[in-house]
Amino acid sequence: MNTTLTKKVQESFITTFSTKPLMIFSPGRINIIGEHTDYNDGFVFPAAVDKGIIAAIQKSDTNISTAFAIDMNESVSFELDKLKPSSEGSWENYVLGVVAEIQNRNRVVGNFNIAFSGDIPSGSGMSSSAALENSVVYGLNELFNLGLSKTEMILISQKAEHNYVGVNCGIMDQYASMFGIENNALLLDCRTVEAKPFEINFKEHELMLINTNVKHSLSDSAYNDRRSACENIASLLGIKALRDATEADLLTIKDQVTPENYQKALYVIQENNRALKASKAMTDGDLETLGALIYGSHEGLSKQYKVSCDELDFLVEQAKLNKHILGARMMGGGFGGCTINLISKDAVDAFKLTVSKAYKEKFNKDCSIYSVKLSNGTHVIK
The missing domain is CATH 3.30.70.890 (GHMP kinase, C-terminal domain)
Structure with missing residues (x-):
């Protein structure tokens, strides 16, 4: 994990929102083999990596919530009872979608502020979208004591991508990002959503x-x-x-x-x-x-x-x-x-x-x- 980036996100949050945040790291993933099998209920072999999204998140004492994409220097404010998808391709849909899907599970989220940045290379296929979704749901679960399990959290992230982003993705990206284990790849059965970790030793x-x-x-x-x-x-x-x-x-x-x-x-x-x-x-x-x-x-x-x-x-x-x-x-x-x-x-x-x-x-x-x-x-x- 990138400590320079962590510091940048934390400082950016404090400057913008004048409070100390909770800091979350959510990794991107690679997939060793098993491509386009996940939405066919099949097997995949992903692993979380040391590049990802770092998010700073904290409750807000105002009646709106704000998300700040540091790398794009763009922020979006929204009301929790009036959520709807932004135009196609907008980064905020990943955030809004997660909040909406948490609400669909009858959990109550209060207003919050979030700022995030990442070091997953853009367009690399290492799933920065799942990392962002997971960082939002994980942060909100911590802040508001929602009592969600990790499995519930990844299903929320996946639904956000289906319903707000418009990509009918399988569960692999969210799973690998949430459940990754250092030095292990996960043989994930996408039907049962259960994985077996394999310690990776590539020797030389x-x-x-x-x-x-x-x-x-x-x-x-x-x-x-x-x-x-x-x-x-x-x-x-x-x-x-x-x-x-x-x-x-x-x-x-x-x-x-x-x-x-x-x-x-x-x-x-x-x-x-x-x-x-x-x-x-x-x-x-x-x-x-x-x-x-x-x-x-x-x-x-x-x-x-x-x-x-x-x-x-x-x-x-x-x-x-x-x-x-x-x-x-x-x-x-x-x-x-x-x-x-x-x-x-x-x-x-x-x-x-x-x-x-x-x-x-x-x-x-x-x-x-x-x-x-x-x-x-x-x-x-x-």
């Missing part, structure tokens, strides 16, 4: 993220399209979600769906199996198998699910040329954001140089590279 390897620094505009509409394609195929099969299907089941309806949607459903079934195999590979300390599964995941995301883009594919191809990288894939919703790479520690510096240069030559723009550590989930900063 580490995780490196490469941000394409692009975000192609397809993302939200394509996400909702794919989600509905998966749901349609599940209903054709007479099952609750694709998590319950096998490749053999899918073959039985092949002539009833478009070839594109067949491939999308096939990808989800195969990716679910990869996530389960990855947990076994990690238990066995078999990093070669884990790496091969990660490459397989990218292949499926790019060719079958079609949520990759030239920049992501290029970075994965560059990784394949390097024998010190065991696996690489795009991470997150797609059409931009980051690749995640399992790379030998002593090869990091050299690869950074070669891949940055190659990317710049190919796309005439820079990629950004970061290493991440696995962190604890949302908590009060003491």
Whole structure:
């Protein structure tokens, strides 16, 4: 966690609101494998990271509440009994949505002030939105003694995203951000919303993220399209979600769906199996198998699910040329954001140089590279 950032947020809050706040850290997340499986009731393998949102929050003695986005230098004031979504794409919807969903659970929130900032790289697919939602619900739960469990809190965050932000997200991002455990990844069953922690020991390897620094505009509409394609195929099969299907089941309806949607459903079934195999590979300390599964995941995301883009594919191809990288894939919703790479520690510096240069030559723009550590989930900063 970033202590300089913590200090900045705290000072900014005190300057703006003239009181001492409660400080919350809510992490972003990576996902080792299991992409687009969460809304199919499947398995995912996320971990909270040491980058995230830091929020300062305190009760207000006025009759309005105020949220201040420090990085954008924008603030929004609102009345708790008149909440409604702002225009699409507004950051305040993450805050307003959480408050509205808490109220929907018949909990009483008083007026409050919140200021926040983050160090999750923008557009990186590390889920700054879930981190922000979780920081708001966690802070309000502490301030007003709402008695919400962590599970209730993440469901509130998810509903806020559905109803106020308009993205029909699964539960993975909120779960990983709230329940993260230092040095562990969580094999999360998105149907039962229960996870098994796996202590991560990558031995001589580490995780490196490469941000394409692009975000192609397809993302939200394509996400909702794919989600509905998966749901349609599940209903054709007479099952609750694709998590319950096998490749053999899918073959039985092949002539009833478009070839594109067949491939999308096939990808989800195969990716679910990869996530389960990855947990076994990690238990066995078999990093070669884990790496091969990660490459397989990218292949499926790019060719079958079609949520990759030239920049992501290029970075994965560059990784394949390097024998010190065991696996690489795009991470997150797609059409931009980051690749995640399992790379030998002593090869990091050299690869950074070669891949940055190659990317710049190919796309005439820079990629950004970061290493991440696995962190604890949302908590009060003491």
